Amino acid sequence: MTPETYFTRREGGEYAYTIEASKLKFGVGAIHEVGADAKALGMTRVALFTDQRVAKLEHVAHAARSLKGAGLGVEIYDSVEVEPTDRSFMAGAAFARDGKFDGFVSVGGGSVMDTAKAANLYASYPADLLTYVNKPVGEAQPVPGPLMPHIACPTTFGTASECTGMAIFDMLEMEMKTGIAHRELRPSLGILDPTALTTLPAPVVAANAFDVFSHAIESLTARPYTARPAPDAPAARPLLQGANPYSDMACSEAIRLIGANIEHALNAPDDISAREPLMFAGMLAGIGFGNSGCHVPHAMSYAVAGLVRDYRPEGWPDDHAMVPHGISVILNAPAVFRLIGPAAAARHLQAAQAMGADIRNIPEERAGEALAEQVIRLMRVTGMPNGLSEVGYSDADIEALTDRTLPQKRLLDIAPRDISRSDLQQLFKDSMRYW
Ligand SMILES: NC(=O)c1ccc[n+]([C@@H]2O[C@H](COP(=O)([O-])OP(=O)(O)OC[C@H]3O[C@@H](n4cnc5c(N)ncnc54)[C@H](O)[C@@H]3O)[C@@H](O)[C@H]2O)c1
Numbered sequence: 215m216t217p218e219t220y221f222t223r224r225e226g227g228e229y230a231y232t233i234e235a236s237k238l239k240f241g242v243g244a245i246h247e248v249g250a251d252a253k254a255l256g257m258t259r260v261a262l263f264t265d266q267r268v269a270k271l272e273h274v275a276h277a278a279r280s281l282k283g284a285g286l287g288v289e290i291y292d293s294v295e296v297e298p299t300d301r302s303f304m305a306g307a308a309f310a311r312d313g314k315f316d317g318f319v320s321v322g323g324g325s326v327m328d329t330a331k332a333a334n335l336y337a338s339y340p341a342d343l344l345t346y347v348n349k350p351v352g353e354a355q356p357v358p359g360p361l362m363p364h365i366a367c368p369t370t371f372g373t374a375s376e377c378t379g380m381a382i383f384d385m386l387e388m389e390m391k392t393g394i395a396h397r398e399l400r401p402s403l404g405i406l407d408p409t410a411l412t413t414l415p416a417p418v419v420a421a422n423a424f425d426v427f428s429h430a431i432e433s434l435t436a437r438p439y440t441a442r443p444a445p446d447a448p449a450a451r452p453l454l455q456g457a458n459p460y461s462d463m464a465c466s467e468a469i470r471l472i473g474a475n476i477e478h479a480l481n482a483p484d485d486i487s488a489r490e491p492l493m494f495a496g497m498l499a500g501i502g503f504g505n506s507g508c509h510v511p512h513a514m515s516y517a518v519a520g521l522v523r524d525y526r527p528e529g530w531p532d533d534h535a536m537v538p539h540g541i542s543v544i545l546n547a548p549a550v551f552r553l554i555g556p557a558a559a560a561r562h563l564q565a566a567q568a569m570g571a572d573i574r575n576i577p578e579e580r581a582g583e584a585l586a587e588q589v590i591r592l593m594r595v596t597g598m599p600n601g602l603s604e605v606g607y608s609d610a611d612i613e614a615l616t617d618r619t620l621p622q623k624r625l626l627d628i629a630p631r632d633i634s635r636s637d638l639q640q641l642f643k644d645s646m647r648y649w
Pocket residue numbers: 265266267268271296297298322323324325326328369370371372373374375378379380381382383410411412413414415418422425529530531539540
């Protein structure tokens with residue numbers, strides 16, 4: 215199937231897609247401009263969000279110095295929880311509300327940027343946490359209006375939270391991850407300075423690379439935007455629209471860049487020239503999936519992360535058990551590609567090729583397998599756990615994992631084929647061990 219036929223228009227079907235992204239600034243040294251940028255956005259009193267480990271890095275010192283140099287008041291909040299929870303989101307929101315700030319700067323990974331988004335939202339429009347949280351966990355009420363300006367400065371490269379209108383957290387009581395998704399949550403500006411990546415531990419680099427791969431591959435293989443019914447009104451067009459030609463372009467290049475640079479970046483942590491393309495790839499995939507959407511591996515990951523018992527991975531803080539996001543996603547991905555491959559065969563082959571596979575003699579019926587093999591090869595090279603069994607799960611957990619994945623309808627509906635309860639049960643079983 216060619217890209218053109220993938221987007222064939224259907225009677226009564228969607229006929230248009232939108233391209234939305236934060237304004238972005240990319241380059242070595244760009245962090246030093248955050249003060250001037252914050253001032254230009256009208257900030258006078260800034261809440262600088264970070265976490266306890268990142269707070270000790272030069273990147274935060276540079277940002278704080280730049281903000282103060284521009285004459286702005288700055289208060290640092292470094293209590294962000296890594297892999298945030300409802301509890302830590304609300305703690306960040308209380309700080310934001312009490313401090314009477316007029317702008318936010320986040321310096322950190324997805325955990326920090328997402329917490330700053332939520333803090334900005336609940337300080338701007340106070341409400342119970344569940345008011346704006348995605349259905350069926352929350353009420354999914356639309357954000358009432360614009361938030362205060364927020365400049366997101368990533369120090370990781372996987373989540374692309376600087377590009378998206380999403381904030382993800384772990385709902386402790388329900389043992390599952392969920393989030394808030396609304397275009398008003400998009401930061402006003404993202405400042406991507408690759409120098410931040412030189413201190414990133416190797417396991418976090420690998421997990422981020424797999425998060426980028428998953429965003430890009432899931433976007434590329436998503437149901438085409440033309441498969442949805444046309445909206446009743448332009449404003450009803452969803453944030454995540456399904457695969458479209460613009461996200462295809464960004465995601466294909468993101469897959470190629472990660473594949474070409476990840477191994478060298480892990481072997482030579484100080485070589486900024488290998489980490490810079492990783493950050494660029496993460497940004498491209500973010501612009502892509504921020505408009506198209508992720509599907510089954512991400513939907514499954516929220517259950518895998520939420521039900522964690524005692525897994526404490528090397529490279530992350532060990533104060534609580536967690537399956538970090540990139541790991542919780544990639545452990546499901548090969549099983550998913552094997553199942554859904556036939557529904558978007560050409561796209562699975564395209565992704566396998568972008569990761570370095572020779573696809574000349576691979577028939578379409580093996581497309582999902584070919585992509586799964588590429589992902590598994592890279593999982594082994596980068597020291598990923600060998601499936602869900604290595605992060606503490608067994609077949610006895612399949613029902614609970616499935617129960618927590620089915621509510622992720624927003625994501626499951628974007629898969630290129632329908633996903634049933636029994637599909638999910640089989641996918642979790644197949645994800646237990648790969649080699
Ligand atoms: N908003 C979105 O669109 C989106 C998309 C995907 C994932 N997420 C969420 O983002 C979170 C994961 O974010 P992440 O992968 O960026 O990691 P993270 O923010 O959780 O950070 C991982 C670890 O790396 C440390 N760290 C961060 N930058 C560092 C640096 N430069 N040097 C040394 N250590 C550094 C942190 O202190 C932490 O211990 C999850 O909660 C996930 O669900 C959000």
